[in-house]
Amino acid sequence: MALATCTPGKTRIGWIGTGVMGQSMCGHLVDKGFEATITTRSKSKAEGLLAKGATWAETPKQVAENADVIFAIVGFPKDVREVFLGEQGALAGSKADNILVDMTTSQPSLAEEIAEAAKAKGVFSVDAPVSGGDVGAKNAALSIMVGGEEEAVAAVMPCFEAMGKTIKHQGGPGAGQHTKMVNQMLIAPMMIGVCEALMYAYKSGLDPMKVLESVGSGAAGSWSINNLGPRIIKGDFEPGFYVEHFIKDMGIALAEAEMMGLSLPGLALAKQLYEAVKAQGFGRKGTQALMLALEQMSGIKREGLTD
Amino acid sequence: MALATCTPGKTRIGWIGTGVMGQSMCGHLVDKGFEATITTRSKSKAEGLLAKGATWAETPKQVAENADVIFAIVGFPKDVREVFLGEQGALAGSKADNILVDMTTSQPSLAEEIAEAAKAKGVFSVDAPVSGGDVGAKNAALSIMVGGEEEAVAAVMPCFEAMGKTIKHQGGPGAGQHTKMVNQMLIAPMMIGVCEALMYAYKSGLDPMKVLESVGSGAAGSWSINNLGPRIIKGDFEPGFYVEHFIKDMGIALAEAEMMGLSLPGLALAKQLYEAVKAQGFGRKGTQALMLALEQMSGIKREGLTD
Numbered sequence: 048m049a050l051a052t053c054t055p056g057k058t059r060i061g062w063i064g065t066g067v068m069g070q071s072m073c074g075h076l077v078d079k080g081f082e083a084t085i086t087t088r089s090k091s092k093a094e095g096l097l098a099k100g101a102t103w104a105e106t107p108k109q110v111a112e113n114a115d116v117i118f119a120i121v122g123f124p125k126d127v128r129e130v131f132l133g134e135q136g137a138l139a140g141s142k143a144d145n146i147l148v149d150m151t152t153s154q155p156s157l158a159e160e161i162a163e164a165a166k167a168k169g170v171f172s173v174d175a176p177v178s179g180g181d182v183g184a185k186n187a188a189l190s191i192m193v194g195g196e197e198e199a200v201a202a203v204m205p206c207f208e209a210m211g212k213t214i215k216h217q218g219g220p221g222a223g224q225h226t227k228m229v230n231q232m233l234i235a236p237m238m239i240g241v242c243e244a245l246m247y248a249y250k251s252g253l254d255p256m257k258v259l260e261s262v263g264s265g266a267a268g269s270w271s272i273n274n275l276g277p278r279i280i281k282g283d284f285e286p287g288f289y290v291e292h293f294i295k296d297m298g299i300a301l302a303e304a305e306m307m308g309l310s311l312p313g314l315a316l317a318k319q320l321y322e323a324v325k326a327q328g329f330g331r332k333g334t335q336a337l338m339l340a341l342e343q344m345s346g347i348k349r350e351g352l353t354d
Numbered sequence: 355m356a357l358a359t360c361t362p363g364k365t366r367i368g369w370i371g372t373g374v375m376g377q378s379m380c381g382h383l384v385d386k387g388f389e390a391t392i393t394t395r396s397k398s399k400a401e402g403l404l405a406k407g408a409t410w411a412e413t414p415k416q417v418a419e420n421a422d423v424i425f426a427i428v429g430f431p432k433d434v435r436e437v438f439l440g441e442q443g444a445l446a447g448s449k450a451d452n453i454l455v456d457m458t459t460s461q462p463s464l465a466e467e468i469a470e471a472a473k474a475k476g477v478f479s480v481d482a483p484v485s486g487g488d489v490g491a492k493n494a495a496l497s498i499m500v501g502g503e504e505e506a507v508a509a510v511m512p513c514f515e516a517m518g519k520t521i522k523h524q525g526g527p528g529a530g531q532h533t534k535m536v537n538q539m540l541i542a543p544m545m546i547g548v549c550e551a552l553m554y555a556y557k558s559g560l561d562p563m564k565v566l567e568s569v570g571s572g573a574a575g576s577w578s579i580n581n582l583g584p585r586i587i588k589g590d591f592e593p594g595f596y597v598e599h600f601i602k603d604m605g606i607a608l609a610e611a612e613m614m615g616l617s618l619p620g621l622a623l624a625k626q627l628y629e630a631v632k633a634q635g636f637g638r639k640g641t642q643a644l645m646l647a648l649e650q651m652s653g654i655k656r657e658g659l660t661d
Contacts, residue, residue, distance in 0.1 A: 155558065178572045190572045215568045217560055225558040226568050229551045233574035236547035239620030244539035247607070250614045251462065251532040253524055261499045261522045261533050265485045266595075267540035269576035288573075300554070307557045310651045313546030316623055344617045 055080030061114030111140030143169030194222030362387030368421030418447030450476030501529030
């Protein structure tokens with residue numbers, strides 16, 4: 048029997064992890080009329096969703112006991128492992144034909160492991176990390192990169208459509224995570240270029256904002272230079288995406304690449320430079336704070352930076 | 355007295371260097387009705403323009419003797435130096451109020467030197483490198499990055515408008531070249547990311563073209579991934595822009611950065627990787643051939659590559 052397509056009023060959803068991203072994403076499902084049971088580390092972060100009518104559970108296991116499709120978006124791979132595979136995890140509370148959906152950016156190999164463990168209980172597993180940040184989550188405009196069996200992905204699709212705009216099924220278990228790694232691997236060396244180029248621009252006496260008019264739309268153009276470039280020029284290093292989360296993602300990508308026997312000098316350099324950003328105290332700044340580490344390397348002192 | 359604005363039928367133009375780029379660019383001026391005197395290393399490459407009515411000259415000096423505004427787009431900085439400052443160069447043949455316009459990607463410091471030498475004879479100098487490649491040159495859609503004195507830039511503007519779409523005056527002498535360096539500095543590390551990410555994509559079992567649907571339009575998106583990505587996936591390494599020209603540009607940028615006391619690890623890595631591409635015999639392939647060097651590093655053998 049094919050899995051039933053997720054339907055408000057019929058399918059009960061569970062949600063684990065209601066941080067900035069999870070709050071908005073789960074909120075869209077509640078707004079669509081899905082009945083939701085939720086849990087998260089600090090209950091205070093669940094208040095908005097509880098006020099909307101979601102039900103609180105103490106553990107991921109309890110969430111799963113009261114849901115058919117259980118989503119999670121948490122922090123690090125160890126958190127993913129705990130909320131899905133732990134003693135009080137979602138799989139422990141799941142019955143056959145439940146679907147576990149991990150939207151955290153995490154290890155492809157862990158996604159495969161969860162899928163295997165789930166399968167042994169007749170449970171399905173989908174990995175579906177996102178890009179688009181807090182703004183994309185709020186506006187239901189995320190890019191969602193999906194891995195998993197066709198049947199389970201098709202069943203969950205209406206939920207994804209409530210949260211995202213670009214939703215692509217990339218392959219079997221782990222393929223969503225691998226695709227997210229590709230995404231981060233594109234961004235990492237690109238950010239080095241963005242910061243180096245802007246540093247060169249102002250040190251050579253150019254007006255960096257005017258330079259963007261020349262370089263932003265041609266072969267040098269990118270989302271990063273056009274969106275983060277102006278913030279860097281204005282000295283705005285507030286997070287869209289945290290340096291320390293980016294370091295986590297690059298670490299995962301490098302470890303996966305090592306397992307495949309791939310040498311990735313650009314990604315390795317980017318990771319090291321971002322380690323410098325963090326070492327300098329900017330781990331909770333946005334990825335554009337790479338500029339600060341590069342400036343330090345070249346002995347440039349920036350004035351008036353609020354830390 | 356302000357310089358006269360370039361006008362077809364009145365202003366005589368000169369053109370030095372009629373390679374793939376120069377042919378198209380000068381052709382647009384001839385099409386607008388400008389009288390043109392031209393020279394280039396291999397006369398065969400001037401035939402198209404001569405057939406359109408341009409006049410041949412034996413040296414850049416002779417070109418200048420018969421022109422008011424003299425453009426050049428040649429190869430390396432040493433060629434720029436020769437065609438402008440050499441014994442048979444354009445400055446030697448220039449009279450007061452001539453304007454020299456270098457559209458080669460070359461050293462900012464050389465652009466300043468030419469401007470100084472020109473000024474001593476009452477001659478103006480403008481540096482105006484371009485991006486957009488052969489297709490941009492053909493379609494008069496180039497981005498032109500302009501440095502030089504306001505008066506001279508304003509006078510030449512109608513000529514630029516016949517060749518390009520995005521024309522920005524970035525500052526005094528050298529500012530056009532510095533802006534082009536910024537452009538190349540954005541591209542260089544970005545290309546590492548593009549190739550590493552695509553290599554990871556196919557090694558992890560993903561369909562790289564499908565991955566582009568997930569990553570091409572968000573925060574990881576760039577001209578490079580969206581335009582060169584599909585070519586890499588198809589194994590098309592034919593040049594839009596030559597590896598060996600890119601190496602030249604990166605060398606200039608690194609030398610200029612060194613003069614400014616800037617440490618640019620991303621650009622330095624990119625230059626070294628592109629040296630590997632060239633060492634492997636792909637100097638006359640397009641910049642996307644970086645993929646071949648990265649694959650070699652990881653011991654990946656690609657079949658059926660025509661060299």
